[in-house]
Amino acid sequence: xxxxxxxxxxxxxxPVSGIEAVANYGRDRPGLIPLWAGESDQPTPDxxxxxxxxxxxxxxxxxxxxxxxxxxxxxxxxxxxxxFGMEFDPREFIVTIGGMQAIVLALEATAGGGDEAIYLExxxxxxxxxxxxxxxxxxxxxxxxGDNGWYCDVARVEAAVTARTKVIFxxxxxxxxxxxxxxxxxRALLDxxxxxxxxxxxxxxxxxxxxxxxxxxxxxxxxEPEDRILFVNTFSKNWAxxxxxxxxxxxxxxxxxxxxxxxxxxxxxxxxxxxxxAIAALDExxxxxxxxxxxxxxxxxxxxxxxxxxxxxxxxxxxxxFYLFFAVDGMTDSTKAAFDIVDKALVGLAPGIAFGRAxxxxxxxxxxxxxxxxxxxxxxxxxxxxxx
Numbered sequence: 001x002x003x004x005x006x007x008x009x010x011x012x013x014x015p016v017s018g019i020e021a022v023a024n025y026g027r028d029r030p031g032l033i034p035l036w037a038g039e040s041d042q043p044t045p046d047x048x049x050x051x052x053x054x055x056x057x058x059x060x061x062x063x064x065x066x067x068x069x070x071x072x073x074x075x076x077x078x079x080x081x082x083x084f085g086m087e088f089d090p091r092e093f094i095v096t097i098g099g100m101q102a103i104v105l106a107l108e109a110t111a112g113g114g115d116e117a118i119y120l121e122x123x124x125x126x127x128x129x130x131x132x133x134x135x136x137x138x139x140x141x142x143x144x145x146g147d148n149g150w151y152c153d154v155a156r157v158e159a160a161v162t163a164r165t166k167v168i169f170x171x172x173x174x175x176x177x178x179x180x181x182x183x184x185x186x187r188a189l190l191d192x193x194x195x196x197x198x199x200x201x202x203x204x205x206x207x208x209x210x211x212x213x214x215x216x217x218x219x220x221x222x223x224e225p226e227d228r229i230l231f232v233n234t235f236s237k238n239w240a241x242x243x244x245x246x247x248x249x250x251x252x253x254x255x256x257x258x259x260x261x262x263x264x265x266x267x268x269x270x271x272x273x274x275x276x277x278a279i280a281a282l283d284e285x286x287x288x289x290x291x292x293x294x295x296x297x298x299x300x301x302x303x304x305x306x307x308x309x310x311x312x313x314x315x316x317x318x319x320x321x322f323y324l325f326f327a328v329d330g331m332t333d334s335t336k337a338a339f340d341i342v343d344k345a346l347v348g349l350a351p352g353i354a355f356g357r358a359x360x361x362x363x364x365x366x367x368x369x370x371x372x373x374x375x376x377x378x379x380x381x382x383x384x385x386x387x388x
Contacts, residue, residue, distance in 0.1 A: 010133050017125060018335060018354030026342035033369075033377045034348040036338075038124075038175060038323070039242040040368040044277075045288050048239060051280035055273030064272040066260040068095025068248070072275045075282040076248060082286075083208065084220050091253040094260065095275060097267045099205055099234030099247040104130050105262050106230040106249060110199040111136040111166040118160050119169040120152055122176055122325065122352065122359035127169050127203075137164070142358040143179055149316035150179035154188040161196055168193060171203040173216050176325045176355050176364040178318020180210065183217045190222060190229075199228045205237055206321040208289060211297045216320050225252065237322075238289045239281040246270055246278050292368075296322045299367040299374040306378035310385045322368035325352070327361050328385055334360055345384040347377045 004012055023036050067073070073090035080088045096102040103126065111117045112135040119127050121140035128138035141160050143150045157168065170189060172181040181189075193200050202219045210216040219229050234247035251259060263269060300317070303324055307313040315326035331337050334351035341347050341363075352362030365381075367374050 010135055014133050015125065015129050019125075019350045022335070022338045022342065022348065022351060025339060026348050029342065029346060032342065032346045032348055033373055033380070035366045035369070035377055036348040036350045036364075038366055038368075039236070040240055040292065040322075041370060041373065042240045042292070044240050044244070045285070047284050048241065048277045048280045052273050052277030055276035058273075060272035060276065062272070064269050064275075066263045066269050067256060068093065068270065069272055069275050072279050072282075075279045076250075079282040080220075080250075083215055084218065086220070089253050091256050092250050094249045094251065094256065094263070095270050095278075096247045096249055096263070097270060098245040099203070099232055099236065100126060100130070101267065102232035102234070102247050102249040103127060103201065103203070104134070105259055105266075106201045106232055107131055107134045107136060107167070108262055109230070109255070109258060110201070114164065115166040116162060116164045117167045117169060118157060118165060120157075120171070120174070120179075121357070122355035122362070124171060124175040125354055125356070127171075127201075128356070131169075136166070139165070140356055140358065143174075143177060145177075145316060149319070150174075150177045152179070152181060152185050152189070154185065154192060157189065158192050158196075161192070161198070165196070165198060167199040167201055169201045169203065170219075171205075173204075173206040173210060173318075173320025175206070175321055176323045176350070176352075176359065176362075177316070178321045178323055178325065180212075180216050180320040183221060186217055186219055187222055190219060190227065193228065197228075199230065202229055202231045203233075204231060205233050208238060209293055209296060209322055210320045211293075211300065212319050235278055235281055238292070239285050240288075240292070241277075241281065244274060244277065246274050295371070296368050299369065299371055300324065302371065303365065303367050303374055303378050306375070306382055307385070310382050312385050322366060324365045324367055325359075325362050326365070327352075328363070328388065330388070331363075332361060334363055338363060340388075341381070341384055344387075345380040347380050347384075 076093040077088040231250035338351040350364040352359035
């Protein structure tokens with residue numbers, strides 16, 4: 001037996017990212033435009049970096065509060081009040097090592113040991129991967145692509161519920177499709193969770209990257225305080241902080257001690273000087289975020305127009321997030337196509353199969369970049385499509 005054979009099966013069987021495979025293949029190509037990852041090419045704005053530097057210069061390098069420094073939890077409450085129009089208790093917010101740790105903590109609190117966790121597919125692969133590592137069984141329910149875009153058939157979700165189901169993971173606006181739940185769909189999902197005694201893990205990290213209004217509909221708009229909903233979020237997308245690895249989890253204040261304990265036994269908290277930068281992002285970053293959303297919308301419209309002109313592409317214009325999930329006539333193997341596009345078009349895309357079986361036949365493109373880069377990538381892709 002090898003050493004690998006002797007480690008825990010759930011760890012050994014953690015899936016390899018299909019996005020990473022293409023990125024590793026193409027990342028060193030001169031002149032390649034990388035649109036495979038969910039981030040912009042914009043560095044973190046200086047007002048955030050300077051706030052973190054002041055904390056570092058002040059010696060904020062010691063152990064700190066497990067749930068986050070009080071000033072950051074206060075800032076999170078202010079941010080949510082500003083964008084969601086209601087009062088929030090700072091104790092509802094737990095600061096995490098990125099949105100990914102928030103998801104892991106939410107799973108650790110709700111599912112494991114053969115429990116089932118339902119999620120909507122095509123889906124960002126990390127939830128299913130994390131659920132499996134936690135010992136839970138990830139259960140995909142396909143979204144439907146109709147004439148008016150992607151939608152969630154709640155009856156399909158209910159049909160997937162079994163006696164072992166503990167949680168429904170809902171990402172809206174969604175990666176990779178851009179699907180954005182309307183308030184009626186959120187009500188139906190919440191009603192289902194209430195009737196079946198299930199938790200909802202709500203991934204609403206793209207709530208403000210919404211092109212139909214100031215923000216996307218949220219479970220916060222319809223929930224009661226005692227509803228079993230955990231919200232996971234991150235500073236990565238709104239404020240160009242992907243490398244900072246800082247996020248948050250929102251839960252009922254009564255669960256604060258539980259999540260602080262889970263943090264104690266995993267990461268022991270987020271560096272205090274990084275939290276100073278996060279406070280600046282929340283309190284001073286609305287104008288930066290608004291400019292990013294406006295640029296993303298312009299880039300979305302540009303890439304959609306350019307690809308539509310080929311006459312060989314099918315997609316639903318995404319109302320939220322910053323991805324275009326599209327199919328090309330005749331393309332059946334998305335991984336092969338993604339590698340071919342690296343070689344022949346010098347554009348890096350994510351293969352649809354990386355987002356589950358429901359994603360095969362599609363490619364994902366992140367358009368959250370400078371318009372000149374998006375236009376050049378669109379021209380290269382259009383040329384590849386016409387020649388394929």
